[in-house]
Amino acid sequence: MLRTVNRVFLTLAGLVLAGVGGVVLALAADLPSRLGVGLPADWSWQGPDSAVLSRADRLHWRGESWWWPVVIGTLAVLLLLALWWLLAQLRRRRLGTVDVDTGDGQSAGLRAGAVEDVLTAEAEALPGVERARFTLVARRAGPGARVGLLIAPQARPRDVVETLRDRTLENARVSAGADDLPAEIRLRATRHSADRVS
Incomplete structure (x- = not known):
């Protein structure tokens, strides 16, 4: 949700600033009079030599x-x-600790960084994955994961994602004792430079 709010807020702020900046530049360059466009008579700023707000405009509401x-x-x-x-x-959206089920009805608190390292190593051992990066994040409904994968050029992305989901993410979910472990997975393919043959 925060990402959506950021995008909407920055888009609206950008549009407002761009619009205001465009109007200011147009009036400062005296474009309306050059193009023969008449401005409303009650506008105090009619061109580059006039004030943005007249004294009457600045003092108009002070008595209210x-x-x-x-x-x-x-x-x-x-x-x-x-x-x-x-x-x-x-x-901070990253988890500090993760409660891991020890199998005897108890749980142990592990540092999230250690769990991320184990999950990263497990993901990198999957076929078609050259490099991986796990980040455990805090969500209102429980823990979640962000996964970045660098996959080999010959790997099929769908197979990699399904294997990751069925093995690594499932192991993480069971270990954490969570009903589900939502994950955002980002894939990038390795780019190999062509070898020069002489």
Whole structure:
């Protein structure tokens, strides 16, 4: 969800900034008068020599009782949203420890990095996988995994993913005692440079 919020927020911010920047550049270059486009008469900024806001515009709402509460409230909401977004970026999504079932009805807490190393080694032993990288992540519903695989050129991606799911991810799920272990798998093929034959 955070990734979607980031994309939507950055897209909207980019569109607003691009639009405002385009209007400012057009007015600063006096494009409307050069192109014969008339601006609304109540616009205070008519060209490069005029102010963006006239004195009357700047002082227009100061006498209203609702003006300052609305300004302060809006700025406070924007500040809280910005802080929430910043904290969401900084929040650690990687797991610190993983509870592993010991087989006797008990569980042991293992460092997530050690579990990731074991899963990485197991994935790299699979046919068609040249390099792997496991990252265990925290989710609300339980642990999840992000897997990056570098596969050999002759490997079939579907077979690699199915083998990874049936062996490595299943072993990890059973060891963690989880009902399921959602995984995001990213595949990349190895690129070999052609050998020069003389």
